[in-house]
Amino acid sequence: MFLVLLAYLAFFSIALPDSMLGVAWPTMRIDFGQPISAAGLVPPFGVAATLVATSLTGRLLARFGVGRLLAASTLLSTASLVVAATSHSFAQFLASAVLAGLSGGAIDAALNAYAARWFGPRRISLLHASYVLGAAASPLLVTATVQAGLGWRWAWAVVAGVQAVLCGVFLLTRHRWTSGDRPASAGGGAGRGLAGARPLDVGLGLLAVAVQTGIESSVALWAFTALTQSAGVSVVVAGTIASGYWVAIFVGRVVLGWVAERTGPWLVMGGGVVGLLGAAGLGLLGGPVAAPIAIGLFGLAAAPVYPLLTLTTAERTSEAAADTVVGFQAAASSLGAAVFPLLVGIALDRSASGFALAMAGLCIGAALLQAGLQLRRRARRVAGTS
Structure with missing residues (x-):
């Protein structure tokens, strides 16, 4: 149970730097002498690095193990936060x-790979809820550090301290991450590339x-704009709904993870x-009533899908390939979160109904892909019994 709680804390902590920039940028940009638009240069650098790291995670896990990789990664995270807090230039x-x-x-x-192997639906959903x-x-x-007159740098320093403590805990517990009860997905042979996995199954996943x-990130980024510009919702109400979207995702992961524990993840x-x-x-219906309800439903419906896709990786591909595929999926997640909101934003810029139309297209795509995964699962079951 200790490792489960530690994994939750680690997922909570890696989310902290991801959401600080938007609030800190108005003050930060003055220190760096940058225009408001320069904030858009930051995500591509982070996403590119994330793609490299997630794509290599399967090999790194096979070589160093979960505990050592987590210790090294949190040490690097601490260093990145210290560099950010002491930056004297935008390049830094x-x-x-x-x-x-x-x-x-x-x-x-690494944590997703560990969770896919050892957690059940409820625990892996709670892991993502902690994010x-x-x-x-x-x-x-x-907001607290800026309002207290300490400036934005202290926020990064506080999170650096949290990561440093986590690094020490991961280092001390590095040998425990390979022990414990039987994993949720039985079997072994992790870390052998894509052994036993069919390209179609990997690609669909x-x-x-x-x-x-892409759906989750697009709603998070554009819900407020869409509600105020095309649905006739007031600024105050739209802001409340935009915040409530995250509450819906959290509640959905907690509740539907519990449901999946009893019904199975596929249902x-x-x-x-x-x-x-x-x-x-x-969303297509629009208006000041339907559109806000749509935003909340997007959060609830999307909440369990990514955690459960991660959980079922070994079942959809192979036990031996699971760690590698989870790493690739984490890379795909970062890429989707970067590309699809951009495309939705372009659609919204061209038409007031662009957000609703783009989201409808993404949701139809998600449904078709889910149907493909379900059909492939049934085909494997039939092949296994013949």
């Missing part, structure tokens, strides 16, 4: 974003993860994409 801060992407990507993929809490907490931390995180994933289609339909 961009360098810290690269370090943060490498460390965060490795921690994300939501971290994403919600860090803007409050930045990568696309499903990319589209899923809940199927129900999730049906819910996404319902949310998309409400």
